[in-house]
Amino acid sequence: MTTSLPVPPRPVNAPPAFHLLAKPSGSACNLDCTYCFFLDKEALYPGSKFRMNETMLEAYIRQTIEAHQEQVVNIAWQGGEPTLMGLDFFRRALALAEKYRRPGMTFLHTMQTNGTLLDDEWAAFFKEHNFLIGISLDGPRELHDVYRVDKGGRPTFDRVMRGIRLLQKDGVEFNVLTTVNRVNGDYPLEVYRFLRDEVGASWMQFIPVVERLNAGGITLYQEGTTVSERSVLPEQFGRFLADIFDEWVRRDVGRVFVQTFEASLRNWLGLPTSGMCVFNETCGTGLALEHNGDLYACDHFVEPNFLLGNIESTHMLELIASPQQVKFGQDKRDALPRYCRECAVRFACHGECPKNRFLVTPDGEPGFNYLCAGFKLFFGHVDFAMKLMAGLIRRERDAKEVMVILERTFAGVKRHDPCPCGSGRQFNRCHGAAPNRQAGKKIPVSLPRSAIHDRTSFVPVPGSSSD
Numbered sequence: 001m002t003t004s005l006p007v008p009p010r011p012v013n014a015p016p017a018f019h020l021l022a023k024p025s026g027s028a029c030n031l032d033c034t035y036c037f038f039l040d041k042e043a044l045y046p047g048s049k050f051r052m053n054e055t056m057l058e059a060y061i062r063q064t065i066e067a068h069q070e071q072v073v074n075i076a077w078q079g080g081e082p083t084l085m086g087l088d089f090f091r092r093a094l095a096l097a098e099k100y101r102r103p104g105m106t107f108l109h110t111m112q113t114n115g116t117l118l119d120d121e122w123a124a125f126f127k128e129h130n131f132l133i134g135i136s137l138d139g140p141r142e143l144h145d146v147y148r149v150d151k152g153g154r155p156t157f158d159r160v161m162r163g164i165r166l167l168q169k170d171g172v173e174f175n176v177l178t179t180v181n182r183v184n185g186d187y188p189l190e191v192y193r194f195l196r197d198e199v200g201a202s203w204m205q206f207i208p209v210v211e212r213l214n215a216g217g218i219t220l221y222q223e224g225t226t227v228s229e230r231s232v233l234p235e236q237f238g239r240f241l242a243d244i245f246d247e248w249v250r251r252d253v254g255r256v257f258v259q260t261f262e263a264s265l266r267n268w269l270g271l272p273t274s275g276m277c278v279f280n281e282t283c284g285t286g287l288a289l290e291h292n293g294d295l296y297a298c299d300h301f302v303e304p305n306f307l308l309g310n311i312e313s314t315h316m317l318e319l320i321a322s323p324q325q326v327k328f329g330q331d332k333r334d335a336l337p338r339y340c341r342e343c344a345v346r347f348a349c350h351g352e353c354p355k356n357r358f359l360v361t362p363d364g365e366p367g368f369n370y371l372c373a374g375f376k377l378f379f380g381h382v383d384f385a386m387k388l389m390a391g392l393i394r395r396e397r398d399a400k401e402v403m404v405i406l407e408r409t410f411a412g413v414k415r416h417d418p419c420p421c422g423s424g425r426q427f428n429r430c431h432g433a434a435p436n437r438q439a440g441k442k443i444p445v446s447l448p449r450s451a452i453h454d455r456t457s458f459v460p461v462p463g464s465s466s467d
């Protein structure tokens with residue numbers, strides 16, 4: 001019986017806490033976002049109804065609690081679209097968490113959703129149980145609706161915004177997850193200001209779309225050295241983050257939280273972890289659980305080679321601490337090419353995510369990150385302000401003071417003066433550069449949707465060998 005698997009002796013490698021994303025509806029979703037890598041994963045389970053059953057739900061909750069040594073346990077739901085399971089499923093999940101809760105243990109309930117199926121009942125439930133909700137929103141209407149469409153190809157912006165307003169009405173805590181693609185990647189300030197001023201979001205995540213295409217033109221496996229034309233370009237992503245950072249660091253520190261900036265600051269402070277697996281030296285504690293109990297190394301590696309086992313037959317504690325998973329996490333550091341090991345911003349980047357390391361370095365070593373140029377641009381750009389903020393925090397002052405310091409530092413500097421940050425560049429080519437390449441350019445109402453909806457288009461990556 002699944003739920004009665006005994007708790008194994010704690011393996012020496014077992015982490016005291018971990019982050020497991022459960023996919024109760026597998027990859028099934030009510031939408032059909034063009035770049036969604038989850039949708040292709042349906043092919044892994046042909047004929048499945050993609051619904052986590054009662055037995056598996058209990059196994060998941062119970063084993064997650066048993067495997068944690070720490071007192072705060074994150075119970076995280078993702079998809080596909082988890083709300084397809086219906087509210088009763090989550091009511092049972094909460095009851096099970098209570099059933100197995102150890103004295104002193106508290107839960108952090110989180111869910112990533114597209115928000116389109118939410119109603120008053122969902123919002124009240126989230127509020128009552130202190131859920132933290134992540135909502136996927138790619139910017140203002142014209143940008144969001146380029147790729148985030150439903151099964152009929154219809155736009156979803158209004159439905160997502162309706163969901164957000166419901167959460168806000170009930171005071172549910174939420175953050176916004178924006179995927180940065182080839183289209184919205186050109187509009188950093190429009191995206192940021194929209195999320196801040198019109199949505200009212202104070203927590204934001206910006207995740208790069210890097211869609212590797214296999215020979216069949218689908219994204220089922222992390223293979224291939226070509227990317228889709230929806231994928232953000234490396235420097236475009238770096239510029240996107242840098243432009244938003246410039247606005248944030250001059251007026252929003254302490255009131256808006258951008259996950260990448262928070263993680264960077266932690267790395268500039270030299271803290272043990274950044275809070276984002278991609279910017280840590282090693283990873284391996286962010287796993288994914290399919291609806292049938294299959295446990296995978298990571299949400300981005302839900303594919304046969306990275307299947308650890310099934311929690312119906314092996315307790316998740318053993319799978320998480322297995323040599324295969326430990327190696328997966330350590331390979332992030334151990335497989336780093338020399339080019340990265342000698343990089344000036346390695347302490348902040350750590351070669352980012354292994355899923356994006358599919359190129360060869362300029363000196364011919366494999367394992368080079370597709371987004372490298374963007375990270376060099378971004379981390380180089382923020383160095384001056386990051387050092388200022390880290391210095392403030394070390395002196396037990398408020399990082400917010402950076403806003404006043406920067407204003408004074410840059411006041412009166414002329415375009416062709418050397419930049420006060422010490423980069424050696426002219427001010428107008430460094431911190432005085434125009435913040436947004438698209439400034440003054442209106443977002444087109446009609447973007448070329450027919451071209452970008454093509455799931456099988458290939459764009460060769462410069463410098464890569466072809467598969």
Ligand code: SF4
Binds near residue numbers: 279300352
């Ligand atoms: S493979 Fe990438 S996304 Fe997955 S845990 Fe490692 S760094 Fe994070």
Ligand code: SF4
Binds near residue numbers: 350352372376
């Ligand atoms: S910026 Fe580029 S070279 Fe430096 S660590 Fe990151 S991926 Fe490697």
